[in-house]
Amino acid sequence: MPMSAGGLRELKKNRTRQLIADTANALFRARGFDEVTVDEIATAAQVSKKTVFNHFPTKEDLVFYRAEDREAVSLAAVTDRPAGVSILDSFRTLCLAQTRFVPNMRRDLVHPRSFFDLVSDNPSLQRKMHEVNERIVRVLADALAAEAGAEPGDPLPRIVASTLVGAQRALYRRLRQRVREGGPDEEIERAHHADVERVFGLLGTGLSGYPPA
Amino acid sequence: MPMSAGGLRELKKNRTRQLIADTANALFRARGFDEVTVDEIATAAQVSKKTVFNHFPTKEDLVFYRAEDREAVSLAAVTDRPAGVSILDSFRTLCLAQTRFVPNMRRDLVHPRSFFDLVSDNPSLQRKMHEVNERIVRVLADALAAEAGAEPGDPLPRIVASTLVGAQRALYRRLRQRVREGGPDEEIERAHHADVERVFGLLGTGLSGYPPA
DNA sequence: TCAATTGGTTACACTTAGTGTAATGGTACA
DNA sequence: TGTACCATTACACTAAGTGTAACCAATTGA
Numbered sequence: 001m002p003m004s005a006g007g008l009r010e011l012k013k014n015r016t017r018q019l020i021a022d023t024a025n026a027l028f029r030a031r032g033f034d035e036v037t038v039d040e041i042a043t044a045a046q047v048s049k050k051t052v053f054n055h056f057p058t059k060e061d062l063v064f065y066r067a068e069d070r071e072a073v074s075l076a077a078v079t080d081r082p083a084g085v086s087i088l089d090s091f092r093t094l095c096l097a098q099t100r101f102v103p104n105m106r107r108d109l110v111h112p113r114s115f116f117d118l119v120s121d122n123p124s125l126q127r128k129m130h131e132v133n134e135r136i137v138r139v140l141a142d143a144l145a146a147e148a149g150a151e152p153g154d155p156l157p158r159i160v161a162s163t164l165v166g167a168q169r170a171l172y173r174r175l176r177q178r179v180r181e182g183g184p185d186e187e188i189e190r191a192h193h194a195d196v197e198r199v200f201g202l203l204g205t206g207l208s209g210y211p212p213a
Numbered sequence: 214m215p216m217s218a219g220g221l222r223e224l225k226k227n228r229t230r231q232l233i234a235d236t237a238n239a240l241f242r243a244r245g246f247d248e249v250t251v252d253e254i255a256t257a258a259q260v261s262k263k264t265v266f267n268h269f270p271t272k273e274d275l276v277f278y279r280a281e282d283r284e285a286v287s288l289a290a291v292t293d294r295p296a297g298v299s300i301l302d303s304f305r306t307l308c309l310a311q312t313r314f315v316p317n318m319r320r321d322l323v324h325p326r327s328f329f330d331l332v333s334d335n336p337s338l339q340r341k342m343h344e345v346n347e348r349i350v351r352v353l354a355d356a357l358a359a360e361a362g363a364e365p366g367d368p369l370p371r372i373v374a375s376t377l378v379g380a381q382r383a384l385y386r387r388l389r390q391r392v393r394e395g396g397p398d399e400e401i402e403r404a405h406h407a408d409v410e411r412v413f414g415l416l417g418t419g420l421s422g423y424p425p426a
Numbered sequence: 427t428c429a430a431t432t433g434g435t436t437a438c439a440c441t442t443a444g445t446g447t448a449a450t451g452g453t454a455c456a
Numbered sequence: 457t458g459t460a461c462c463a464t465t466a467c468a469c470t471a472a473g474t475g476t477a478a479c480c481a482a483t484t485g486a
Contacts, residue, residue, distance in 0.1 A: 222462070
């Protein structure tokens with residue numbers, strides 16, 4: 001019989017996992033992804049190298065161990081939206097709410113290496129990030145297909161999912177850029193709001209008029 | 214002084230590159246990506262391991278060494294389209310023309326491992342594929358931004374690019390599936406044509422009505 | 427309370443991708 | 457013919473990731 005969540009064994013396992021991830025990310029931020037070996041991480045966390053790889057299949061996974069959260073949030077925007085709200089509107093709301101990350105972005109600005117510096121400096125982390133995005137597209141596409149009752153193999157759900165995730169990413173990226181450029185919160189928020197409206201305006205009415213002549 | 218394309222040195226270099234790629238892919242198809250080492254490839258091609266890595270930065274690049282072609286074709290659909298043709302229409306035409314790959318797909322059906330079997334069986338090749346797609350999105354986004362005269366940082370070009378590439382991929386995937394399912398060429402072509410029209414119809418008029426109630 | 431079992435952790439040996447460097451030898455060019 | 461160049465090579469090395477068997481604490485059942 002499984003006891004799962006309650007047990008002490010499970011607790012210790014989660015602690016170990018968290019310890020490894022925290023140790024690794026602290027080292028990565030201090031010195032960069034390539035400049036830290038898994039051996040070092042294991043030593044610093046006082047576990048064996050094998051244990052690190054038991055919890056995280058690749059070194060890259062140490063950086064992206066919270067990726068499932070993003071996946072869950074995006075999925076919820078499709079499956080848990082209130083009745084009468086379209087998928088597009090639900091995603092627009094999700095994108096508007098990206099401003100809640102602004103404090104985190106500001107905090108990152110003072111770090112020697114933010115999460116995004118880490119990723120943008122390193123090809124293998126970029127690949128991993130694309131993998132994460134692709135996974136979200138797939139999960140979302142499945143949800144869309146289920147809701148639409150699409151025929152198996154129908155390309156439409158996937159295209160819609162890819163568009164929504166693409167929009168989400170591009171808007172997030174733009175928001176980060178605005179934060180980097182500085183300025184008061186309200187102004188950034190207003191500008192982001194305008195970006196979101198412009199993007200979802202286009203997606204809502206179609207791409208045939210792009211680029212505007 | 215560079216002499217570039219004409220020289221014998223360049224010729225030999227290209228020959229070596231081609232030889233390595235061909236040797237590698239033959240081995241991969243015969244036995245699978247993970248079951249072939251770079252050492253083996255080097256030995257089979259009668260070059261040193263270092264030479265392999267001089268031509269291809271990673272083992273995965275041996276599989277995707279033609280990726281630049283796809284990039285060029287997609288880019289040309291934006292930059293080289295006739296006057297008066299919208300980007301969306303140009304991409305629709307490009308997607309319609311995907312049927313020219315059908316003979317190749319049929320040929321792959323009899324192989325023990327097609328290019329796509331290789332990729333879908335292997336996580337690191339999948340990551341590489343996502344990287345290739347992402348690169349195409351970026352290149353396309355830059356071209357769109359240039360044409361639209363977009364402000365630097367504008368998220369729209371990237372979103373449009375991501376949507377177009379996403380559509381292209383999903384339609385290609387669907388076409389492959391149809392070929393796998395069998396049937397005469399004309400029927401597959403007709404079905405693909407309908408897919409393309411449906412997808413680009415949606416993209417042209419907007420996503421607000423998806424899924425259709 | 428004790429014995430059996432389960433499952434996360436470990437030590438250890440191993441494979442293989444990928445890098446750095448200096449030497450080799452054919453190509454280009456004057 | 458001589459010299460500079462550049463792809464290739466041999467060789468030594470680092471580090472990611474795997475397989476296996478032993479180990480030991482947590483769990484379960486009697």
